[in-house]
Amino acid sequence: MPIRTNRGRAAVYRRLWGYPLRSPRHLVGTLVFLAIVITALGIALPKVMGKQATATPSAPGSTSAVTTTSPPPGLAAPVPTTATLPTRLSSPLLTPTSAPPNPEAINVAKQWATAWVNHPAGITNADWLNGMRTLTTDEFLPQMTTVDPANIPATRVTGDPTVKTSFSSSVEVLVPTDGPKLSITVVDTGAGWRVSDYDQAS
Incomplete structure (x- = not known):
């Protein structure tokens, strides 16, 4: 039978809050139950938060986008090429040019x-x-x-x-x-x- 009045709900709440105080056994059982719930939350929450952290980008504000384009029908997919930038050491060093004495x-x-x-x-x-x-x-x-x-x-x-x-x-x-x-x-x-x-x- 559902509770339809505020007085009935208040009575249920009083029974719930008063349950641990009815006897020492009830108080100990309530404390043990709360300890188990807190321990379970302490183990589960870090795992959930860790998964969310790995799903977010490592550097805030940085975005990376990967775009792929499909070739027109009948054409082969383009082969990706990598461009290498010349380093400073790859350029030949200029040496003085020998010349007859002036x-x-x-x-x-x-x-x-x-x-x-x-x-x-x-x-x-x-x-x-x-x-x-x-x-x-x-x-x-x-x-x-x-x-x-x-x-x-x-x-x-x-x-x-x-x-x-x-x-x-x-x-x-x-x-x-x-x-x-x-x-x-x-x-x-x-x-x-x-x-x-x-x-x-x-």
Whole structure:
């Protein structure tokens, strides 16, 4: 017989809530039942939530779509091809191209060496550098401002320059002096050949 009045429902609810309090046996049985239900939920819920987590995308906001197109009737399905992008190492490295020595580069190296050994006593760096300014690249001039002319161990050029290496855009020239031999690098700047570096060779 269904319960049709609020009073009847309230009586049923009172019976249910009052059941555990009727006796200690009822109370213990209710607690055991609740413990079993809570344990079952604790085991089942993580499994259900884990399945839902694996079904969702790994990165939120990222979508992936796979589209497939069927070929027209009578035509074979296209064969998928993979395109490989060239890596940086796959490109061949450019190496300088050897070329005959440029006479202008050799002449610039000799003039620069002649100005380098010209440092009379008391000359300032600025005056000494003026003799090489038009023969030196703009990038190398700031390094030359740190040189003290009084420390240069040579006073004159003692022989003709010789070419050590020669490329289309740079030439390394050896110039003998009464001190160390100079190894001078001359580069083509587009506006003429200029000295970009030097070293005191043995």
